[in-house]
Amino acid sequence: MSCYTMGIDIGSTTSKGVILKDGSEVVSTYLIHAGTGTKGPGTVREELLKSSGLTNEEIAYTVVTGYGRKTYEEADAQLSELSCHAKGSHFLFPEVRTVIDIGGQDAKVMKLDEEGRMTGFLMNDKCAAGTGRFLEVMANILQLDVSQLEEEAARAEEALKISSTCTVFAESEVISQLANGADIPALVKGICRSVASRVGALAKRTGIEEKVCMSGGVAINGGVREALAEELGTEIEYSPLAQLTGALGAAIHAYERATAKERKDG
Amino acid sequence: MAEEIKKQRPPLDPNSAKYKLNMIAKKAYDDAFAAKERGELVGWCSSNFPVEIPETLGLYVCYPENQAAGIAARGGGERMCSVAEGQGYSNDICAYARISLAYASGAQADEQPVPMPDYVLCCNNICNCMIKWYENLSRELNIPMIMIDIPFNPDYEVSDSEVAYIKNQFLDAIRQLEEITGKKWSWDRYREVMEISGRTSRAWLEATATAKYTPSPFNGFDLLNHMAVMVTARGKLEAAEAMETLLKEYKENHEKGVSTYRGEEKYRIMFEGIACWPWLRVTAHGLRDRGINMVTTIYADAFGFIYKDFDDMCRTYAKVPNAINLEYARDKRIKLCKDNSVEGLLVHTNRSCKLWSGFMYEMSRQIGKECDIPVVSFDGDQADPRNFSEAQYDTRVQGLTEIMQSNKEA
Numbered sequence: 185m186s187c188y189t190m191g192i193d194i195g196s197t198t199s200k201g202v203i204l205k206d207g208s209e210v211v212s213t214y215l216i217h218a219g220t221g222t223k224g225p226g227t228v229r230e231e232l233l234k235s236s237g238l239t240n241e242e243i244a245y246t247v248v249t250g251y252g253r254k255t256y257e258e259a260d261a262q263l264s265e266l267s268c269h270a271k272g273s274h275f276l277f278p279e280v281r282t283v284i285d286i287g288g289q290d291a292k293v294m295k296l297d298e299e300g301r302m303t304g305f306l307m308n309d310k311c312a313a314g315t316g317r318f319l320e321v322m323a324n325i326l327q328l329d330v331s332q333l334e335e336e337a338a339r340a341e342e343a344l345k346i347s348s349t350c351t352v353f354a355e356s357e358v359i360s361q362l363a364n365g366a367d368i369p370a371l372v373k374g375i376c377r378s379v380a381s382r383v384g385a386l387a388k389r390t391g392i393e394e395k396v397c398m399s400g401g402v403a404i405n406g407g408v409r410e411a412l413a414e415e416l417g418t419e420i421e422y423s424p425l426a427q428l429t430g431a432l433g434a435a436i437h438a439y440e441r442a443t444a445k446e447r448k449d450g
Numbered sequence: 451m452a453e454e455i456k457k458q459r460p461p462l463d464p465n466s467a468k469y470k471l472n473m474i475a476k477k478a479y480d481d482a483f484a485a486k487e488r489g490e491l492v493g494w495c496s497s498n499f500p501v502e503i504p505e506t507l508g509l510y511v512c513y514p515e516n517q518a519a520g521i522a523a524r525g526g527g528e529r530m531c532s533v534a535e536g537q538g539y540s541n542d543i544c545a546y547a548r549i550s551l552a553y554a555s556g557a558q559a560d561e562q563p564v565p566m567p568d569y570v571l572c573c574n575n576i577c578n579c580m581i582k583w584y585e586n587l588s589r590e591l592n593i594p595m596i597m598i599d600i601p602f603n604p605d606y607e608v609s610d611s612e613v614a615y616i617k618n619q620f621l622d623a624i625r626q627l628e629e630i631t632g633k634k635w636s637w638d639r640y641r642e643v644m645e646i647s648g649r650t651s652r653a654w655l656e657a658t659a660t661a662k663y664t665p666s667p668f669n670g671f672d673l674l675n676h677m678a679v680m681v682t683a684r685g686k687l688e689a690a691e692a693m694e695t696l697l698k699e700y701k702e703n704h705e706k707g708v709s710t711y712r713g714e715e716k717y718r719i720m721f722e723g724i725a726c727w728p729w730l731r732v733t734a735h736g737l738r739d740r741g742i743n744m745v746t747t748i749y750a751d752a753f754g755f756i757y758k759d760f761d762d763m764c765r766t767y768a769k770v771p772n773a774i775n776l777e778y779a780r781d782k783r784i785k786l787c788k789d790n791s792v793e794g795l796l797v798h799t800n801r802s803c804k805l806w807s808g809f810m811y812e813m814s815r816q817i818g819k820e821c822d823i824p825v826v827s828f829d830g831d832q833a834d835p836r837n838f839s840e841a842q843y844d845t846r847v848q849g850l851t852e853i854m855q856s857n858k859e860a
Contacts, residue, residue: 251841251845254844263848263852264845264848264849264852265845266845266848266849266852267849267852290842301856301860302849302852302853302856303824303853304818304824304825304853305826305849305853306827307842307845307846309799309829310829310837310839310842389811389815
């Protein structure tokens with residue numbers, strides 16, 4: 185009999201979910217731009233069940249992760265997003281030893297061993313620089329959607345330097361560059377480099393071990409991925425499921441727990 | 451509307467170490483107020499100033515760092531820091547300094563009042579911010595400042611020339627204090643104080659070393675409270691007796707298989723840095739709820755001052771944690787980790803303490819590598835509550851727990 189497990193990742197700006205069959209086959213995924221404190225997490229569960237045709241009773245185990253994990257009551261267990269991104273990344277790229285996850289309000293770098301176990305991690309300090317929020321603020325000033333940043337950066341012939349680390353100061357800097365008639369693609373490329381420089385420093389502190397992959401919402405942005413690859417001097421693996429990596433990892437953890445419980449119960 | 455019901459805690463046994471240690475800390479403040487009322491001079495003293503000097507002279511001194519920690523732990527940190535910032539002090543300055551400077555300027559702090567000083571005693575072996583802090587106290591209050599300079603030590607040993615440099619300053623501080631207070635120095639009394647301080651220190655070191663047992667007979671957060679007595683009163687007879695009681699209790703706990711740590715001790719960690727006093731309950735519960743016992747800190751080693759004479763005392767004060775080089779400081783911590791079977795290191799990146807937090811980036815990496823343990827850091831502050839995020843702390847501690855669990859299962 186098949187074993188279906190669910191992973192839910194409740195972030196600061198989005199909620200994501202994955203249903204897995206037997207710990208390896210992705211049955212259903214869902215993402216909504218509504219994070220913790222909204223109806224987003226509940227919607228994710230409903231939509232996952234609807235699209236998979238499964239019922240609540242058929243889900244053997246649910247693990248919740250992310251910033252909103254503590255307040256979600258429908259799960260069997262909660263785990264940190266660190267362990268879930270590590271697990272999900274190992275599933276997607278078994279050879280990966282360094283995972284860089286940039287989410288809405290934090291950035292983290294995880295070290296994995298050959299079996300995909302997390303052996304250490306570093307996270308950003310209390311500052312929004314180098315996170316998804318930084319990109320959102322910058323996109324807003326440029327009257328662009330975050331999803332347009334990649335395309336804009338690709339059109340740039342050069343990158344304009346953003347000196348300020350602080351999001352608020354960087355915002356002023358971008359505004360004054362705009363006032364001086366700066367080229368928007370060059371400005372966007374500079375913004376991507378600014379994030380890469382900040383997160384790259386964090387990654388270097390952990391000691392980069394290849395292969396490296398990116399997970400989290402910001403991984404979708406090719407401009408940041410490219411800038412980070414340049415910053416670290418290595419290729420960066422990326423999956424279209426990057427934004428769902430935490431939820432995927434949670435679903436794998438759920439599968440491991442469900443099968444361990446089954447073995448225990450005989 | 452229902453009234454809040456406060457849980458009544460059972461009164462402490464007067465023969466217990468906790469009661470005795472609490473009383474010593476309280477009495478130090480009471481004695482200083484009483485001395486001030488009698489018209490005696492009262493000093494403010496930095497934590498690593500040689501306590502033996504005021505103790506031998508029979509002076510009453512208060513410790514602004516302890517006062518600031520007390521104020522912060524009782525919820526007054528932000529209010530006092532804001533007062534100092536309103537006076538023009540940057541919020542990048544140590545929060546203990548901001549609280550103390552605010553208090554000195556007349557801001558009320560019912561959380562932990564102290565009598566105003568007639569002189570200040572400063573020693574920079576804890577940090578150099580201390581010098582400017584005390585200079586400002588001295589200038590604002592128009593009172594004398596006695597300054598002892600203990601240079602940062604790049605070696606493992608303290609050279610004879612450094613001892614001579616420190617000794618001359620200690621002797622000069624004694625001379626100045628005799629002049630200021632009219633009290634006379636007695637070498638016989640000094641030897642008594644030295645013996646008592648050694649007795650207190652030996653008991654403290656032995657008590658903290660009982661963490662080598664599994665489970666540890668105590669919750670490491672106990673050390674954060676008890677160390678106040680080690681800092682301020684180790685030269686007092688009652689402190690020696692209280693620490694010996696503490697040692698006896700910990701030994702008894704081990705024999706009975708009990709601990710002051712409530713719950714099952716699943717994981718053992720070292721905590722690095724000054725406590726995050728404004729969020730003490732949150733930080734402690736974040737560990738306890740996951741079965742983590744903080745079994746050791748550098749305080750366990752740092753405040754055990756054992757020396758054989760005045761010269762040796764000078765040498766000891768040049769070997770306090772923040773005055774020594776990275777390698778020596780690292781080795782002390784590695785020993786604590788290994789002696790106490792530590793499974794993880796939790797580092798408080800304390801925004802107030804640039805010195806301590808600054809060298810921890812590299813030192814903690816080396817400790818983690820040598821001891822093969824995960825190292826996790828969190829942002830916070832020793833006294834300014836605005837520099838801490840509960841959610842961020844929680845995720846980091848959970849991540850640490852998950853690695854320690856995975857290591858156990860591997």
